[in-house]
Amino acid sequence: MITLDELLERDKKREQDGFKRKIRIGRIVKPGAGNREKIIVVPTTVEEKFVHDDTLLVDQSPGEGEPTGGTGEGEEGDIIGEQPVRPEEGEGQGEGDGEGPGEGQGGEHEMEANAYELGKVLSQDFELPNLKDKGKKRALARYVYDLTDKNRGVGQILDKKATLKKIVETNMSLGRIPDVTRIDSAGFVVSPRDLIFRVLSREKQYESQALVFFLRDYSGSMGGKVTQTVVSQHVMLYSWLVYQYERQVETRFILHDTEAREVTDFQKYYSYKVAGGTKVYTAFQMVNEIVEKENLARDYNIYVFYGTDGDDWEKDGKQTLIEIEKILTYAARIGISVVKHTYTGTKETEVEKYIRGSGVLDRQTHLIKMDVMGENVDDSRIIQGIKTLIS
Amino acid sequence: MELVNQHAKGIMEECKLRARDAGLRFDDETLEYIVTNRDMIELSPKIMIPTLYDYWVHDVRVLSGKGMYEAYPSNPYETVINTRPAISFYNDNNPDWLNVMIFYHVLAHIDFFQNNLYYKNTWDVDLAGQALADKRLIAQLRSEKGRWVDYVIEFARGMDNLVGFQRDLNRALTRDQGHVPDRIDFYFDRFLQKIKSVPQHVYLKEIDRYNQCQKDHADFFGKVTEQYPEFEEIFQKEKQKNAPGKLDVMEYILKYSPFLRREENEWMKSVIHIIRSTSLYFQPQIRTKTMNEGWASFWHAHLFLKDERIRGHETDFAKVNATVTAMPKVGLNPYALGLRLFEHIQEMEDKGRYSLDYFQLKDAILRTKFDRTKNTGMDYIFSVRENMEDFSFINTFVDQEFVDRHHLFLAGKRFNPQHNTWQYYIKSKKVDDYKEMIINTLYHPPDIRVVEEKTGNGILYLDHRFENKPLKQDFIENTMIGIEFLWGGPVHLETSVPATTAQPGSPYINFWDPGTAGSPADSRNAPIQWKRVRFIMKDRKLHKQEL
Structure with a gap:
């Protein structure tokens, strides 16, 4: 039986032969008692053929999902059950989008081991650059x-x-x-x-030690592929950092809609979805609060990665920019990924507009990067995005 | 993986006798193997054929299958493959009583494979042996050509759903009836009358001349070609159009690709052939899943309960049977649906309800009482299993009586912004809605054919006959890269895409963002407009052109 490494080796040869890579790194979540999820890293691939696209149903009203079959008593229009869109603690977290790796207290070691493997694969096989030691490095x-x-x-x-x-x-x-x-x-x-x-x-x-903040928008507009893309990128980033820092990585997870909340683990970070409106600055504000309160800037290389669809109720982004400037005084890197919905087309989103407009990308070119991609991108584009964010 | 022991084989042979008595028909020879869950994981990417050719995608599936098993252990009871002799696999942790039930299930599958007409083209093939030969050929090619063999497999698999299954089947089923008009018939019936429209006296004169020639053993067509030099060509064209049917995309590429015709690429043809025939082999299985599983579940229940060897295990049986054949509250289960539909058909026919009298009866009470005690239901379902596949099975026999009796409904799913939940509700109890939903889940590859008139100058021109379902856009590029490679030149594909470039947004946005409230929702209710476009694959780059 072929091993994962051999598969990736073969996949690399595809590029030399002028074809796209086909192996993706898939993640299976094994739910455990309490919060002890375990993720299993497996390769996946898609065999492309001409097939019908069933997702584009011709007749569908807003807020309506795909119909299926059912059995039981009742009349037309009767409601037979409800299922929470956003699973909360204790409410059967399941597979999320089928995409969510999980890390729980106690399950951490297994997560780390897998993430380390994934990070190794990413660095070696996808040729992600090695980390450059920045002046702000702290020693352990x-x-x-x-x-x-x-x-x-x-x-x-x-x-x-x-x-x-x-x-x-x-x-x-x-x-x-x-x-x-x-x-x-x-x-x-x-x-x-x-x-x-x-x-x-x-x-x-001496070893460097990193603290990574993962931030993402989970507001109403983030449904579907956008979230998947953001979380895929973040899990890869996380894995890569775990590898780079020889597992000396600490992580914090922050979600926001109109307000920010910190969640305890990856699983929640991944699976929570579709809440209210969008105020981007709240997430960055929370980062500043945490760093200040716990005095983290002294001991850590701090990385902040933020994923969004580019939507913000605060159109000029004034407060967001203030918070970002503050972070830039201590962070080793801020990476912003904007994943655009297909329907936005080539139009610039609010977040893109004010970040570019502020000129911060040019002034602090070593400290802040932004990457913009569409929601339908494949893994290789996501990895390309990681390269941009960490270059 | 090993053969079952003599004890189990004894049980199996006993089951065969009883199944035959009940009317099932199958070959005497069968092979049974005991396998572990791990074996099953390794077999399933190879569609359970242990001798199928090696391919890295299978390895990927095995690796992810193992990961999946680690997270969610599963325990499949059996699998049957359609070969001669039929091979079936049994989980090594099945108890004996369970194997009795499974044997019946398996025998019904074998009966289905060997009698359903959609399988006709698989009847004379020893698949396991054929696959082994193919596997060896591919292994040998791989040692010579390296990874290019895998590219050819990949690209061939990229179009292995565009095979002319129905056409081949049609040919096999009508072959015996001497369908192709011969030269004489064509000359007199079509050529003279339809194409040349000759006056009647000329026609009669020709018949006389033909009879004369017959008598004298003289050549009749010599003069015909003298008079109508174009006859031979028209006849040949007609023959090609009618008799062998149009080539499917794979065949067309095999036959006409300038790239494959080069001597150094000849070997690719055998690889494509293997992929094509493997795909054809599995077509009937994909197209009869509901029926096949329903048929097997129907028979295991019927035969098992009558079998005295399982006394004492009735409750165990009930548990296993229920997990296999229960109708889910929300969702679809082909085993359950197929089973109930066979039972329903049997009862309807027993009561003589497939008749004009019943059809014309409008009184609901009289309808429920309608019973002609024909008792031909058993024969009827046997003929259904012989002549139908999932689409015709469901389209013909799912009726309002069936839906009402089993309390079936179309379950809708909608977002409830107050509770932030998905709400499931009974959307419709009408048979047409229910039927449409099931039919939408059936295997139905797009109808894509080569347009010969537009193919030329090195370009292969494909046309997608649009059935109100667009092609999956993400897959178009890589599929066409593969076809371009095998064709050795640009490939064009004509298809339909939604006319509005901006797709309607996520529906939830309206609830939350006052700025855009309302507007995308309205456009969503309007039916989607379609437009024809042409995708052009050239030098591994995809372009899109509006038509």
């Missing part, structure tokens, strides 16, 4: 033990090269080597002090 000290120190006379492992050098040195100073071009080692005098050993010693190791 960790000790490792290694045979690095040298000691004369006694020790654990004889360093032969260093020892030989020492012996030659000693014999030269004793005048036992008259002609350096013709050395006769048989005549060497070896002092016990000449033996050089390596000994185990404690070394400090």
Whole structure:
């Protein structure tokens, strides 16, 4: 049986042959007791054919989903049941869009392990760039033990090269080597002090540590593919960062409609959907509050990624820009992805308009990036977007 | 994977006798294997054929199947494949009593495979053997050509739903009747009368001359071609038009692609052939799912309950049977629907209700009492299983009586902004609405054909006969890249797309955003306008042109 790596290797060759990649990284959520979801990373692929598109039903009124069959008593028009659009805690979270990986307290390790794998795949196979260390990097000290120190006379492992050098040195100073071009080692005098050993010693190791804020709009307009695209991109980003920082990544998740709320895990971040109106600044404001309150800027590389369909009730984005400027004083990177609905066409969305208009993208080109794509993009475009956001 | 033991085989043979007594017909030879859940996961991407050719997409499916199994373990009871001899797989954790039930289920499937006319073209094929030969060929090609074999498989699979299944079937079913007009008939019946419209005396004279020639053993057509030099060509054209039918897209490419004709590309043809014949082989199975499952469920219930070997397991049976054949409150279950429909048909026919008398009867009470005690229902469902497929089965036999009796309805789903919930409700209890919904779920590939008049100058021209359902746009590009590759030149596809470029937005937006309230909702109620467009695939780039 072929392995995932071999599949991806093969997929890379497709590009050389002039065809598009076809393997996508799929994610299956295994719901567990309480919040212990487990995600399983699997490859998926689609076999394209000419097929009918059943989603475009000819006769459909607003707010109406696809009809299906049913059995039971009742008259036409009777309501037979309700199902929450937005599952809350304790209310059977299910599969969400069939897209939502989950992380729960306690299940974290498994999530991390999988995300690390995914991140590795993304970095290696999709050639995402490695992280550049920025000036704002904070250090985390960790000790490792290694045979690095040298000691004369006694020790654990004889360093032969260093020892030989020492012996030659000693014999030269004793005048036992008259002609350096013709050395006769048989005549060497070896002092016990000449033996050089390596000994185990404690070394400090520095690693960067990252804190990532994932922000996304879950307002009414975000239904369907837009949300899927945003969350796909965010799970990949997360995985990539987990890999880059050798798992030293902490994450915070914030959702917003007209107000922001922090959720505890990925699963919720993914599955919650379709709430009220849209005020973008609330999410960024919450980031500032959290960072300030917990004094995070001192110890972490802070990344802020935000996903939206570009819709904002605050058309000029004044407050959003104020909050963003504030974040820019401490963050390593802000990445904004705008996923446009097909019906917006080529028109600029509000968020695009005011972010571009403010000139912040040009002034802080190293700290803030924006990527705009349509809702129907494939994985390779999403990955391209990640490259833009982190370049 | 191993053959069942002698004990289980004994049970199976006993089941066969009883099933035969009940009227099922199938070959004596069958093969039964015990498999594990893991085996099932590995087999299912290969449509359960262990010897199917290797292909990386199957591997992807196996890997994701394993992931899926880890998250949601499943435990399928059995699978049958339509081969000679018929092969069936049984889960290694089935208890004996359950295997009795499953054997009946399987035997009914085998009966269906071997008697339903839509399977006619699969009757003489040993699929497992054929697949093995194909697998070896592909493996050998792969060792020579490397990954290009996989591209050819991929591109061929990209159009393997555009195969002329009905046409081939039609040909197989009418072959025995000497359908093709021969030269003489064509000359006298069509050519002289319809095409040349010769006066009657000329026609009679020709008949005389023909009879004379017959008598003298002389050549009759020599003179005909002298007089009408165009006759031979018209005859050949006509013969081609009527007899073998138009080529489907795959065949057309196989036959006329300049790219495949090159010597170094000859090998691709055998790969495409394999894909095409594999697809054709499975067409009847996809098109009879509801019937096939319904038929098997019908018989396992009938035969199992009469079998004294299962005494003491009646409640176990009831549990398993209920999970398989219950009608879901919301949703569709082909097993359940097919089973109930067969039962319904049997009862209707038993009472003689498929008759003009019943049809003309308008009084509801008299209708419920109508019973001619014909008791021909059993024969009738046997002929239904022989002659129909899902569409005709459902379209013909789902009637208002059926819908009322099982309290079926069309379940609608709408957004309730107050509760922020999806609300399910009874949308319609009318048979036409219900039927339409089911028919919409059936397999129905788009009707796409080669337009020979427009094909030329290296361009392959495809036409999609529009049936009010557009093609899935995301898939068009890659599918056409594949066809372009195999054709070796630009490919054009004519189809229909919605005329409004801006798709109506998400319906929820109106509830929340006062700025846009109302406007998209109105446009949504208007029927969608369609326009014809031409997709052009050239040098792996897709362009769209309005017509």
